[in-house]
Amino acid sequence: MTPKNTEPLLRVENLRVEVPSRRGALTAVDDVSFDIAPGEVLGVVGESGAGKSLTGAAIIGLLEPPLRIAGGSITLSGRRIDTLPYEAMRRVRGKEIGVIFQDPLTSLNPLHTVGHQLVETVRTHLDMGSVEARGRALSLLGEVGIAAAEERIDHYPHQFSGGMRQRVVIALAIAASPRLIIADEPTTALDVSVQAQIIALLKRLGRDHGTAIMLVTHDMGVIAETAHRVAVMYAGRIVEIGSVRKIIDRPSHPYTAGLMASIPRTSGPRGRLQQIDGTMPRLNAIPEGCPFNPRCPKRLSRCRHDRPDLIPSGDADVACWLYLPVSEPTHA
């Protein structure tokens, strides 16, 4: 489904995000590389603190100091954006990359009407008069499924429910028709019944406009339903990346396998729910070797000392010594 050999929309190469601490720099995102093709939905999963949201923030150039990009490059449609000056990057945000944050309750300014916030965003990026921009704001509200937009446009955020507010946030994200949307846990703060609607809306928008979506979440259900490809992150690194079917049905990395086994299933063979022993290490205590090795059920001795890189293994890329190309010795 993903056309290969085309120019990727977004290319992230060897991205490294650091935060200085009293004992030297800590690495929050470590050597992360991936592509997103036009119109593709890439799911990024992992536990809290795995670095998925930071990767998103790094792409839009909004890492909170003292966090900073310490290495690698980010390219959007062939143009390098991680080195852009603030003002040039500002024009990219909202215009070429739309963003949806986790909490719709706090994403909107309570003192302005939603119409004001929409018109403001539209006019920042598109050359429109106020009447025209208001017309666009109305059609955006209609597009994200807000009924009686004519009336609702002059309401304040607190007059909307949580799900409705997230729709407004989505309308704001697509206000200038960006080619990429970074959705950071877009459904986490919502009621379960509303989550499905928001996901359906995102899918529809992506399909209708050919917008690529980077969907950051820890909800495998959302990923299974929405994404074309999945990147699994652990302790700041991508441990496995591949098509959604492959990752869900035949996970390679022991961590991904553990993740999948911990999800309740309604179809297929039923067994006990598994859990992965231990917790993800804190930034200042990432173990030597493979970061997952203390919790790994299939640990080899070299896992304690050598850090595995992403290596193609069948139809996915996996960072695990279990999947070395056959030419190298697997015992150590």
Next chain:
Amino acid sequence: MSELTASGTPASVPERPQRWMRFVDSDLLWSFSRSPVTMVAAVIALVIIGAALLTPLIAPQDPYDLASLSLLDATAPPAWLKDGSWNYPLGTDNQGRDVLSAVLYGTRLSLLLGCSAVILSFLLGVTLGLIAGWRGGIVDALIMRVADVQLSFPAILIALLIDGVVRSVLPRQVQTEISLYVTVLAIALSYWVHFARTVRGSTMVERNKEYIQAARVIGVHPARIVVGHLLPNVVGPILVIATINLATAILTEATLSFLGVGLPPTEPSLGTLIRIGNDYLLSGDWWISIFPGIALALLILSVNLLGDWLRDAFNPKLR
């Protein structure tokens, strides 16, 4: 991410370092070592406190001993000016009192009063806050309404009012003798609210936590729960308030004394000294008021800086 958090123990339990090592390693000390301004403030505060403690030993003169004063030496300028003498390094006041000694004794008194007032308002505020937060209901409502009304007026006005009322109740001759206690009381009564509100807030939060419930269920005496479990949880914010209140209390005492309703000229604090000196300012004898002023400003500034640093250290996200 609850589905991923595991039941097992963490891979390695860090060894518990010695108490001293913990202190050396703490964020508090680290942030201290990172802030030169705070270190300078701490040094100044230590010097002032040291000087105040040792005053009777290091002061050239006892300013309370009227016999040692000589009017012939009155309003002598500081030593480095014309007509100055090293007998009186910072000059003398209108009664021939050595300004340096007066400043030392005044600082001692200002610090003593400030600390007493803070301790008193601390005891009052923490007690009332604990009672309000623990008991709730009408007791809480009553205490907090009084606090609200009081908070809507500046503390200095409350202190002035209490001072004025006490003065009109007591006969005049007693007033001078006990003015020290009146001043402490007036300041303490005007600053207890901050303590009470903080303690009340934390108490109400902690009260409903499971460990408190558990302690109640197994029949631990409420007083023991409060002292053993609640208080340790509010130490940080209270320490910050106490430090900031110390600066304000010293300031308030100085202001009261300057306005002539604090300490009398026979027992001068820094504020009283400035008030006395102010009368001679226009005739050019600036040193009588300016040196006590500098001492007062340094004292308050250093305490304020330490308070600021403590607040930041306890509340890192405010940076």
Next chain:
Amino acid sequence: MVAFTIQRLLQSVLVMLTVALIAFALFNYVGDPISNIVGQDTTLADRDHLRAELGLNDSFIAQFARFVSHAAQGNFGLSYQQARPVSQIILEKMPATLELSFTAALLALIVGVPMGIYAGLHRHSWVSQTMLTVSLIGVSLPTFLIGILLILIFAVVLGWLPSFGRGAVVHIGWWTTGLLTAEGLRAIILPAITLALFQMTLIMRLVRAEMIEVLRTDYIKFARARGLTSRAINFGHALKNTLVPVITITGLQLGSIIAFAVITETVFQWPGMGLMFIQAVSFADIPVMATYLVLVGFFFVVINLVVDLLYYVVDPRLRIEREASANV
């Protein structure tokens, strides 16, 4: 809006009654009002007669009601010290204090708010850091010390400005103003700066802290993610959200300016209500003290009321929730 205003008015009246109760208690129970009026040699019978005549034997409620109704008509009795109606003394002193306070408040706002905004927006720049350190010195220097230093420099050493008093004043009805004469304007400069400095630093630090707090919120992050210009974010979003708490605290600070005027007026011998209050405290002149208390209480209540109404105008959440609850 109407319901909200009425509710706030009722609250204000309640606070005023509390303050009046304290003032009343001062009047009647601190010292014996009779011996303050009559001489030493008055007989007991005469005293009792006077007591009955003044209504001091009436019930507490009746006495308090009478006190409040007198106070509402501006009748606060006679000053012990000056043997003149307190209301008359107050009316003489009020213009001086109000002119000084408003000048200082204006100064504090005009300088403090922009400095706070700047320091909040550029909080790591050395200008902000310097302003912050200097402001801490401003907060630490006692008001009277600032006054003394200003007098020393500008009145004693340089001889540019007067060190005490109000200068020449112009009478407009019962109001006297020093703002219309050159001498009066020169006289207000030092006291106004002295009074404003503390509030200025406080307002600056407050606006800065609020600004930093608001800049950290999700909706500001989201505004950045939408690619809005810094200008739109800082002034269209951050500043407006900063306004709500700033209005509150600034309002309260303005109230405390009137109280801090006590100190400034003492330093500069400014003939206002503050100086009068200090003299009343040292002479235990209870009627003057009590009246001053009621008056300052009144100012505070009015300021609080205005602040609440402003709040209502700025924050739509308040507006709509109130309307909603009023409709139910």
